Amino acid sequence: MRPSVVLFLIAVSTGLAGNWCIPMKTLVFPTQTSTSYVEMIPQKPLNLTAFTLCMRVATELSGKREVILFAYRTTNNDELNVWRELDGRLSFYLAGDGVLFKVPELGALQTHLCVTWDSSSGLAALFMDGKRSLSKIYRKGHTVSPGGRVILGQDADSYLGGFDDQQSFVGEIYDVNMWDTVLSDRRIKCLFAGNREPRGNVFDWNTTELRINGNAEVAIRER
Ligand SMILES: *[C@@H]1O[C@H](CO)[C@@H](O)[C@H](O)[C@H]1NC(C)=O
Ligand SMILES: *[C@@H]1O[C@H](CO)[C@@H](O)[C@H](O)[C@H]1NC(C)=O
Numbered sequence: 557m558r559p560s561v562v563l564f565l566i567a568v569s570t571g572l573a574g575n576w577c578i579p580m581k582t583l584v585f586p587t588q589t590s591t592s593y594v595e596m597i598p599q600k601p602l603n604l605t606a607f608t609l610c611m612r613v614a615t616e617l618s619g620k621r622e623v624i625l626f627a628y629r630t631t632n633n634d635e636l637n638v639w640r641e642l643d644g645r646l647s648f649y650l651a652g653d654g655v656l657f658k659v660p661e662l663g664a665l666q667t668h669l670c671v672t673w674d675s676s677s678g679l680a681a682l683f684m685d686g687k688r689s690l691s692k693i694y695r696k697g698h699t700v701s702p703g704g705r706v707i708l709g710q711d712a713d714s715y716l717g718g719f720d721d722q723q724s725f726v727g728e729i730y731d732v733n734m735w736d737t738v739l740s741d742r743r744i745k746c747l748f749a750g751n752r753e754p755r756g757n758v759f760d761w762n763t764t765e766l767r768i769n770g771n772a773e774v775a776i777r778e779r
Pocket of ligand 1: 601603702
């Protein structure tokens, strides 16, 4: 972290120690590029038969363009990618065809987004601002393979390469947390409302190391 960011964090946390006014880091991708991305270092391998993945996201990208929201790739496969599709639907893909959800479009106002999936039942769902979608059955019996890298901002067509600026993320993304279980609807509602528990055991945004590549800014702001 840069000294100016650290100083700002100290100033904010000493000035506003209230429970709600918690400083939190946020990631801004200011421009469309085929080079800028942020790697997130997980706390444990993504060897998953279930997960909950949440984030807060805002983007002004609209129209006919795909937008990558989260990309986990091993040398062989896109293991877990979250997309906004050409037509505005939201989706995720586990090494193959995806599961798509017809939901209100992302926009400039922040959306709290979660996806959940469980291998044993195949149940997949999406949550927007704490509201649950219908359930779909997807990739029953599948396991997400460990050994890859997670990046925000770009979709890699090869291991950390082959980026396409027409799929890049432009906007703000933060509070990216991941669990190796399916959290209950009630817990996801509480997370949307600002609750910090339970902490993600795969990614905990407060402690996860971020490696910035190119034009992406980490800033601290109060929420
Ligand atoms: C993945 O998890 C399974 C089940 O817990 C375990 O048997 C396996 O050894 C793990 N694989 C790796 C590469 O960590
Ligand atoms: C983040 O972690 C730091 C140090 O571990 C802790 O002091 C702080 O309260 C945490 N912030 C939140 C929002 O939980």
